[in-house]
Amino acid sequence: MKKWGLTLIALVLSLSLIAACGQKPEAQPGESGGADAQKKTITLGTSADYPPYEFHKSIDGKDQIIGFDIMIAQEIAKDMGAELVVRDMKFDGLLPALQTGNVDMILSGMTPTEERKKSVDFSKTYYTAKQMIVVRAEDKEQYKTMESLTGKRIVVQKASIQETVAKEQIKDAKIKTLSKITDIVLELKNKNADAAIIELPVATSHVNKDKTIVIAEATPSVEEAGSAVAFKKGSQEMVDQANKTIDRLIAEKKIEQFVTEASNQVEAE
Known part of the structure; x- marks a missing residue:
């Protein structure tokens, strides 16, 4: 019986050791955590037929969506510590996509009208055009x-x-x-x-x-409401983060630079 008892104890200890070796160490803050860890992403909804805001261009043989809206979106994502994913769709499908969670934000030369404000939240204006x-x-x-x-x-x-x-x-x-x-x-x-x-x-x-x-010489009389970033209703934290990025870009005169760069890219097509 004693022999069997010692054998049983040895078996239990062996199983415990095997189980302990099979456990993955818990990832510490700042570590990647291996293949199970995924970088945070933020999905941008845009209608990429609106140069120089956003448009398709072949770069090194690969179709890409570029434009100054995309540059601004990249800065917002960077400041949020996220990777930007771009989804191209029809303009009239952007707000429904935002409301259903298919995209996280919209940059598409969108004017923050009072009607739109009823269904989504907007950042401050980042660009104004006639x-x-x-x-x-x-x-x-x-x-x-x-x-x-x-x-x-x-x-x-x-x-x-x-x-x-x-x-x-x-x-x-x-x-x-x-x-x-x-x-x-x-x-x-x-x-x-x-x-x-x-x-x-x-x-x-x-x-x-x-x-x-x-x-034409004929010119509409329009209050210059400008363009803003749209977020799902109730996303005040994301709005605040976007506003900080917009303030920084305006202070650094980066938006003017982005508009010029995107316009030059259009003309180079």
Whole structure:
């Protein structure tokens, strides 16, 4: 019995030692923790057809989404200690994606209107631009005032501030909404619309590349609300963190630098 007792004790000790050796040491703060540890990510929702804010460009044979919104998003993610993941989608799908948690934030030249503020939280404004009327070059002399657009076919981006401008400032406008800026420009060039309303830096990037379209003298009267970062409702901590990044970038004059760099990249296409 004694022999069996000693054997049993030895067996228990052996099993305990094996179990202890099989346990992974607990990761300490600052350590990677091995393959089980994952770096925090933040997913950006954007509509990458809006140069120089965000657009596709082939770099070293690889399609990439770049633009000054992307540069700002990268800075926000960096300050949050996270890796940025970019998701490209239609502009009118951005807010639903944010509300359902498919993206964590939106940078897409989005104006923080009172209507949008009901469903999402916004950072402070990081960039302000004017709205422009874009027409075919051959028709430029026809559109010197907003009144000259009365009853005309106006194409704008769906669910955008430009759609509101068309409804409120162009009498009897026949408004058509499309999701992508490239489609809006094509609609204008194909004479399926008389004019388009597009934000200044975006309009400039298109007319610089295509001499068949120009910015008209007619100019909407729009309160310059600018663009802001959108977050899911109730995300005040993320809003505060984004605001700190925006304050830093403005103080360092980095946003102006980003806009210039992105504009140069558009022109280099």
